[in-house]
Amino acid sequence: MRAELRYREDRIVEPDYLHSVDEVGVLIEDLLTGPVHQNLAQIIHLDRPSMMPEWPDHEFLIGVDRAVQLGVVAFADGGGSVISAGGPETRNAPVYYLAGHWTDFSDRVEISIDIVRNAVEEFLASGGKRPTCVPWKERFPDG
Template identity: 80%
Template sequence: MATRAELRYRDGRIVEPDYLNSVDEVDSLIDELLTGPAHENLAQIIHLDRPLMRPEWPDHELLIGVDRAVNLGVVAFTDSEGSVISAGSPETRAAPVYYLAGHWTELSDQVEIPIDIVRNALKEFLISGGKRPTCVPWKERFPDG
């Protein structure tokens, strides 16, 4: 099974994505998100082995983010079975904000997890062919909607 995935996280690279070509590139991506511009700390990943719902419309989305200020991150996954987000401990921030290519995304309360779990989640996602990672504690992303 291939591990290639489309990657969007930089300003100006939303229409034309970058690519993750192997699991070996995950650590470099996370490190780049940690050290890059604060307005580019969230990435959208689409696994290329999964089917399209219609031309150019994927059947899933994985979001990963890291925030160097708190040394934590977030993972969200959406597919036909629903939308889930990482379940952080009660001590993590309420409504943290992450940025995908300069566009802010406010998240629900207590969703931040250790960065090592974010790294492992992306590796698992790539190896599994785009399945929801099992190493992440999940909760519903939009429980009221």
């Protein structure tokens, strides 16, 4: 098992790698304690096929926000694009940052950091399948 990991400005061209679920806790802690504008990560599972060389057939995003102690998870592949479904107590339009580049999300998408951690572990262990431990909703329901 191996997955590419991009989240730091200095590691966008040459990614880091996750080799086991044992490394997930370190990733989550690094996102929580690292630069504020680098709290979103893209993870590409290398056991999944590519559509073309250097172009994966999926995208998995995870973010954690230390200020509110919540996170977000998004998954896309040929079956569609989904995002975590947060409760009514979560924020409207939260913003997370992948290597300093902002990504805004729709309302009510934040979930507990424990679910984010479990989702990454499940994604890695399953060979890159959409995690079942996350409550999902369509990411772009209008199109």
